[in-house]
Amino acid sequence: MESRHMQRKLNYGRHDPLQSVVVEPCEDQKNGYWIIYIHGGAWRDPRITAESFETTKSVLQANYNLPIAGFASLNYRLSASVKFPQDKNTTPAEEYRKAKHPDHIRDVEAALAFLQNTYNFGQRYILVGHSCGATLAFQAVMGAIAGHREQVSDQGTNDCDVQTEPVSSSPEPLPPRLSAHPAAIIGVAGIYDLRAIVKSHRDIVEYRQFVEGAFGADETLWDAVSPAQMVGSRGVEGGWKTGRLAVLVHSDDDELVEKAQLEAMREVLRAWEAREAQIEKQELSSGERRARVVPISGGHDDAWKQGQELARAIATAFAELSKMGLCPESAA
Ligand SMILES: N[C@@H](CC(=O)c1ccccc1NC=O)C(=O)O
Numbered sequence: 392m393e394s395r396h397m398q399r400k401l402n403y404g405r406h407d408p409l410q411s412v413v414v415e416p417c418e419d420q421k422n423g424y425w426i427i428y429i430h431g432g433a434w435r436d437p438r439i440t441a442e443s444f445e446t447t448k449s450v451l452q453a454n455y456n457l458p459i460a461g462f463a464s465l466n467y468r469l470s471a472s473v474k475f476p477q478d479k480n481t482t483p484a485e486e487y488r489k490a491k492h493p494d495h496i497r498d499v500e501a502a503l504a505f506l507q508n509t510y511n512f513g514q515r516y517i518l519v520g521h522s523c524g525a526t527l528a529f530q531a532v533m534g535a536i537a538g539h540r541e542q543v544s545d546q547g548t549n550d551c552d553v554q555t556e557p558v559s560s561s562p563e564p565l566p567p568r569l570s571a572h573p574a575a576i577i578g579v580a581g582i583y584d585l586r587a588i589v590k591s592h593r594d595i596v597e598y599r600q601f602v603e604g605a606f607g608a609d610e611t612l613w614d615a616v617s618p619a620q621m622v623g624s625r626g627v628e629g630g631w632k633t634g635r636l637a638v639l640v641h642s643d644d645d646e647l648v649e650k651a652q653l654e655a656m657r658e659v660l661r662a663w664e665a666r667e668a669q670i671e672k673q674e675l676s677s678g679e680r681r682a683r684v685v686p687i688s689g690g691h692d693d694a695w696k697q698g699q700e701l702a703r704a705i706a707t708a709f710a711e712l713s714k715m716g717l718c719p720e721s722a723a
Contacts (some may be wrong), residue, residue, distance in 0.1 A: 397416075397533060398413060398414070398415040399413070399414055399415075400412070400413050400414075400441075401414060401505075403502045403506075404498065404501055406468075406485060407466050407486075408692065409440075409466045409498075410466070410467070410501070410502075411441070411466045412441065412465050412466065412502050412506065413441045413463065413466075414461065414462070414463045414485070414506070414510075415443075415461060416460070416647065417459055417460055417462070420458050420461075420660050421460060422459030423459045423460035423474045423513045423515070423719060424459060424511065424516055424574065424709075424712075425459070425460050425461045425462070425506070425516040425642070426448075426451075426461070426462040426510075426519060427464075427465065427503065427517065427573070428447075428463070428519045428602050429464075429465050429467075429518065429519070429521070429524030429527050429649055430465070430466075430521060430524050430695070431471075431522025431523050431525070431580070432521075432522070432523065433471045433472075433522070433523055433601035433605075434469060434470045434490075434495055434523050434601060434604065435471065435472035435474075435488070436437070436472065436474075437472070437488065438631050439692075443464075443695050443696075444464040446549040446695065446696075446697065446698035447701045447705075448462050449657075449698065450698040450702040451705060451706075455702065455706050457706060458622075458719045458720065460510075460512060460515065461510060461512070463502075463506055465502045465503075467494075467499055467502065468494050469488045469495075470490050470601075470605045471488050471604060472601075472648070473486075473600065482615075482640060484518045488692070490605075491606070491607065492603065492605055492607070492616060493536075495527060496527055496530050497538060499528075499612075500531075500549025500569055505559050507563055507569070507571065512565075513570070514571040514572065514574050516573050516574065517573055517575040517576070517705070517708060518531065518573040518575070518576045518577070519576075519577040519579065519701075519705060520576070520578055521579045521580055521581075521694060522580050522581065522582060522648060522673040522691065523582055523605075524581075525578035525579055525580065526582045526606075528581075528720055529545075529578060529581075529627055530616060530618060531572075532572050532573070532576070532631035532634060533616075533618055533621055533631075534623075534625045534626060535615060535626070536616060536630070541703055548653045560567070571633065572633050572634060573634065574633075574636065574712070574717065575636035575638065575708055576631075576636075576638070577638040577704060577705060578640065578653075578656065579687075579694050580645055580647075580691055581639070581648070581652060581656065582648060582652055583618045584617045584619040584656075585602050585606065585613035585614075586614060586620070587651065587652070587655065587681075589602050589613075589648075591651065618656060618659065619655035619656045619658070619659050621659075622662060623662075626663075627659060627660065628659065628663040628666065632668070632669040633669050633670070634663070634668060634680065635681070635715065635717060636681050636682075636683070636708060636711055636715070636717075637664075637683070637713070638682075638683050638684075638707065638708045638713055639653045639660075639682070640684075640685045640686075640687055640701075640704045641684070641686065642687045642688055642691075642700070643686070643688075645688050645690065646690055646691055650692060651659070653684065657682065657684060660682040663682070664680050664681065664682045666680070667679075667680070668680050676716045676717060677692055679715055683707070685707050687700035687701070687704055690714065
């Protein structure tokens with residue numbers, strides 16, 4: 392592979408080493424899209440990090456010729472896990488995992504704003520999220536969570552009034568504003584309805600544990616932050632005004648997240664799809680939107696561990712953008 396593409400790890404926050412991104416700009420594809428990955432691990436698994444995108448990235452670079460302007464993979468602060476206990480007395484404070492909603496999504500927003508300020512790609516990016524990373528990807532464009540922070544070019548109205556989060560325990564100021572939402576989101580093995588996933592696994596304590604670990608025990612908050620639960624101005628429908636393409640990816644071999652999660656998200660995306668995208672005046676395309684389902688094979692974590700199926704899903708998204716007239720020819 393070409394070696395002039397340099398991979399670097401950059402920090403976007405000062406309170407936790409997990410406030411970092413692994414980036415690799417691709418100098419020869421300036422008109423392409425940035426691929427920005429958000430890893431899974433139930434908001435708490437310290438073994439699953441930004442580096443978990445490496446294999447998929449290598450597959451994309453070796454086997455596809457897509458117009459990709461750069462790769463970024465985000466780390467974000469994690470919640471505590473009973474499976475990986477830490478001793479508060481001996482763990483350096485910045486490494487002690489204690490994040491609670493909205494810390495995770497605020498870190499994702501801060502990372503995206505940091506990348507936008509650094510690389511100036513505007514809306515030309517695709518958010519790819521796996522498992523709880525898919526939750527975070529769609530939360531980043533939900534009206535009730537982040538939509539009021541988007542700056543739409545022609546002064547979109549601010550129709551979001553309610554704050555749906557507890558006061559953050561985080562010492563951080565609010566992250567800089569997200570200047571633009573992604574053109575496309577790819578949700579892989581995603582969790583989109585917290586109440587439903589806990590209920591459908593009520594005999595396995597782990598599910599309630601990781602949801603409470605990240606969001607607390609108040610189930611009305613679970614609904615308010617679930618992309619498949621919020622409709623209208625508080626959901627993806629009202630929040631993701633400039634969005635063009637949503638791709639939902641799932642494997643029937645997935646042993647951890649059931650297909651009902653995808654189906655619930657597919658339903659709320661129907662209302663989003665029916666509305667026209669808000670587009671820049673100089674843009675020549677129509678406001679057409681698409682939501683697509685892409686089946687893959689393999690177990691829950693095989694998507695990123697093996698990389699081939701995730702890479703294929705990403706290539707499918709580029710093919711859709713291309714059909715919509717939203718994709719440049721790839722250079723070389
Ligand atoms: N290894 C994980 C398990 C996990 O990631 C998970 C389990 C069930 C359903 C979804 C999961 N991950 C989603 O991000 C853990 O530490 O809990």
